[in-house]
Amino acid sequence: MDNEPADTSLAGALCPGFSAHDRKSNMMRPDVRCSFRPFASSACNRIIHGVGGLLLVIAGCALMMQATPASSQDQLAKSGRTPQQQSQYFQQAMELDRIGAKVEARKMMRSSCYDDRSGEACHNFAMMADLGEGGAVDTVAARDAFANACDLNILPSCYNLAGHMRRGRGGPEAMPEARRIYVALCKQRDPQSCHDLGLMAERGLGAPAPDMKKALESYQTSCDANYRHACKDLDKGGHDQ
Numbered sequence: 001m002d003n004e005p006a007d008t009s010l011a012g013a014l015c016p017g018f019s020a021h022d023r024k025s026n027m028m029r030p031d032v033r034c035s036f037r038p039f040a041s042s043a044c045n046r047i048i049h050g051v052g053g054l055l056l057v058i059a060g061c062a063l064m065m066q067a068t069p070a071s072s073q074d075q076l077a078k079s080g081r082t083p084q085q086q087s088q089y090f091q092q093a094m095e096l097d098r099i100g101a102k103v104e105a106r107k108m109m110r111s112s113c114y115d116d117r118s119g120e121a122c123h124n125f126a127m128m129a130d131l132g133e134g135g136a137v138d139t140v141a142a143r144d145a146f147a148n149a150c151d152l153n154i155l156p157s158c159y160n161l162a163g164h165m166r167r168g169r170g171g172p173e174a175m176p177e178a179r180r181i182y183v184a185l186c187k188q189r190d191p192q193s194c195h196d197l198g199l200m201a202e203r204g205l206g207a208p209a210p211d212m213k214k215a216l217e218s219y220q221t222s223c224d225a226n227y228r229h230a231c232k233d234l235d236k237g238g239h240d241q
Contacts, residue, residue: 079115086116093121097128106134113145119152126157130170143170150181159185159193166196166205179206186218191227194218198230202238212238 081089093108106128112121126145129138143164149157162181165174179200185193198218204210215238222230233239 078117079111081116086112086118089116090118090121094124097124097134102128102134104134110141110145113148117148117152119149119154119157122146122149122152123154123157126160130160139164139170141170155185155188155190159190162193162196166200175200175206177206186221189221189225191222191225191230194222194225195227195230195233198222198233199239215239 079086079089089108090112093105093112096102096108097105106125109121109125109128112118113125114122122145126142126149128134129145130142131137143161146157146161146164150161158181162178162185164170165178165181167173179197182193182197182200186197195218198215200206201211201218202215216234219230219234223234
């Protein structure tokens with residue numbers, strides 16, 4: 001992975017347009033259900049559990065995301081809620097989602113995301129919009145909310161955003177930008193990002209030409225982190241072999 005240039009301005013590069021492979025396992029949920037993720041063993045490790053879900057934000061992500069948090073005054077100017085009220089509002093949205101009141105939960109998650117600048121709420125709203133929970137499927141809204149969450153250092157949203165960019169979901173294809181996200185996340189030792197970076201390198205997506213050496217290095221990094229699909233691709237000498 002050493003021949004990839006370091007990217008210390010990822011958020012700035014992605015926010016103007018800020019995901020998943022052909023599998024729902026790339027997506028996150030605000031609860032612990034994994035029924036619609038074929039690869040549940042990895043997906044369950046990507047769940048946002050409200051405020052406690054911040055533990056998912058990998059140490060060192062600040063080196064990747066140079067976003068400046070909004071001040072409390074900025075937040076108050078948008079929602080009129082104090083920081084304590086913002087937390088209570090988000091928790092209420094989580095509870096509504098838990099009991100199945102999806103329509104109201106989705107509205108509140110959106111408000112918590114855009115009015116209070118809550119990264120967790122942005123992520124959960126994006127998931128609901130992407131999956132059509134509490135309303136119609138809205139991939140454009142999902143992509144934008146994933147971008148906001150990524151800008152707020154929610155790394156699983158960065159992964160989902162990369163997938164949306166890679167597939168033109170909710171907006172135009174953006175292969176170079178998707179590849180930059182995967183590079184940054186792979187350097188944080190995220191196995192699925194390393195695997196997807198390998199796929200892109202093998203196929204020459206987001207780069208001038210295919211790079212099988214880079215692809216195998218990425219698969220190896222992912223396999224070393226026990227991501228079985230990468231191990232299979234490594235054994236075959238490539239995903240398309």
